[in-house]
Structures are given as structure tokens and as C-alpha cells.
Amino acid sequence: MDPWISSQPSLSLDLHVGLPPLSRHQAPLALAKPKVLVEENFLQPLKKEPEVAALETELQRMSEENRCLAEALTAVAAKYEALRSQYTQMVAAGATTTGPSSTSEGGSVSPSRKRKTSESLDTVAAAPGAQHPQYGLHGGPHPGAAAAADQTECTSGEPCKRIREECKPKVSKLYVHADPSDLSLVVKDGYQWRKYGQKVTKDNPCPRAYFRCSFAPACPVKKKVQRSADDNTILVATYEGEHNHGQPPPAPAQQAHDGPGASKNAAAKPPSPPRPAAPPAPHHPQLHHHHHHHQQQQQQQDVAAAMSGEPVGAAAAATSELIRRNLAEHMAMTLTRDPSFKAALVSALSGRILELSPTKE
DNA sequence: CGTCTTTGACCTGCGC
């Protein structure tokens, strides 16, 4: 959960199940339109047939479900916040001066020098507050950062650019440790990818490979894979967009240990996977989302603990806690894999974020 | 034979 969101005074998640997200620009229209619809319904009271009644029942049911989910989320958010502050205190008490890990992350990815838009997006994606995809928000730009970008766009007076930026797919990055002798630019993330191009870029002697999701024909997700210029044992996978389909069926278990021989078709026949926009599963130690790995682990633990109703500091009974944690993680994964849940969550959060955004026009 | 990868050509956006 994002600190920025958590810090907002009121975060009652108003899940608009089944309704498209409302941007603040659309708000007045959206307010006006349903009114008309209601009036139409009133003008035709005789049309209320069993179908309509069923729909109403369904709507009520979903509203109820909606409210329950909102309550659950609020509870989780509250627990998360409590645990987070507890963790912060513990870290402060420990007086560990470990700064942000200075791996090759910052400089490893050399963003395009020409294309400012993608560069800024990369920056946004790499922002410390970037949404953790684990929580179903798919590595989207941090709302605060997005708002900041919004502001600069407004001041620069380039509406076209701004629109283009807003239309850009979500970008997330994945860092994968790879054998330097293995020349294949394959990142096993659980989806099926079809390579459609390769290019040597100016700022990196290693070629960059371009992949499209081949699991669903209409899936808009694209992936770029390139070795880090600084450390060629690191593969940098950049994901653009969100999958519009479920996860591919799990492959045979032996693929979890795909050896060198699996390099050729590894992209097409992946191991039982995490979502690319979702974080690597614990059994994928070689996968690293670039943004603040340790913080993510802590957040995973926090959320898992919060969901299992267990304080983080309980070092004893480690085994049972581990089981609980796994269970909680499984529940979280199940939830985040549910497209309708994600849609509702994203809808609610985006609407809420826009409402609370400090850069309201 | 169908699918996937490779790779040169082409397209597009950006800076000068």
C-alpha cells in the first residue's frame, strides 16, 4: 500500500463495481448523466420486468459485497499503517545507517536521451513511492509523482504532450540476474512472449529485444529486455501496459528449474509464474523489481502479517507464522488475480486519487 | 506445415 495513499485523511474506498473510473474532468458529466437515466426509468415504470428486478437484486448484492470489501480494505490499510510505523520505529531504534541500496539500479538502465516522455515515465516508475504491483496496482506511477508530472506539464503548456503522457501504458521494470554467457534475452516471468524485434541502442552495446504478449492476441502488453550497460549479468525487462487476460495456465513443474536448455523457448513456455506486473514469487530469487526490493519484502511481510492479524515483531513461532504468511500471500495473490476485483480496486483508487490530488485544477 | 526467431527496412518522434 502506498504511503501517499495511506497518509490521506479519508480513504474510504468507494468501489464503483462495474462502472468506469471517473476522471475529475468527467465528473460533472458523470454526475449529470445518471440523473437523466433515472428520470428515464421513472418515465417508464411499466418496463420493470423480472430482468430488471434481477438486475436490481444483483446490484444490491454487489453493493453489499462492495461495502464488505471496502471495510476489509480499510482494516488492512489501518493495520498496514500501524505496522509500518512500528517498523519505522524499529529501524530508527536500530540506528542502522543503511541507505537505499545502491545497486546498478539507478544507472543501469540508460533511458532514451531523445524521448523525453519515456524518460520521464521511467523516472516515475522508478520513484520510491511507485505502487507495488503485488497489491494489484501494477507498478503504475505513484499518484503523487503523477500529480507532479501533471503540474510540470500544465506549466509547460503542452496539452498534446500531456494527453499523450496520460494515454501511455503503465510501465514497470524487472531486474533479472542472468548468466552472462547466456546470450538469450529471455526473462521468465510467467507469460508467453513473442519476439518481434531487436535493436542495438546507442547507450548500450547489448541489443534490446522487443516482445509482445502472445498468450492473448489482443493483449496490449509489451516487454523490452536488455542487459544492463553497467552489469551484463543483469537483464532489465521493461513492461508496458497491462495484461487484459488471466494468467496463462501453469506449465509442468519441472520448468521451475529450467536449465540452459530451456533458453530457446523459455519465453513461450514459462514456469508457474508471477505476473510480470506483479512481483516475483518468493521461489524466484533471481527476479528483482528494481524499486526498493527490501522495502517490498518488508511491505509483503507487513501486508501478510496484517492480513493474518499478527504483529510483525513476533519472532517466535516462526513456522506457524510462515504458514499464516503464505496463506495471506496466497489470499492476496488470489485477490489480485481476479480481474474484476482489480478493475474495481483500480477504479476506486484512481477516482479517489484524482479527488484527493493536491494538483486539482 | 505451422510457429517462432532473425534481421534489414521502414516509420515516427525529437532535437538542432
Add this chain to the structure above:
DNA sequence: GCGCAGGTCAAAGACG
């Protein structure tokens, strides 16, 4: 407007 660089297309070849 031109040149550069990133991104995409599509024909040809490889592979199972």
C-alpha cells in the same frame, strides 16, 4: 527541414 535514434514491420529462414 534534416538527421538521429528508438520502435515496429514483415519477409525469410530455422525448428519441431
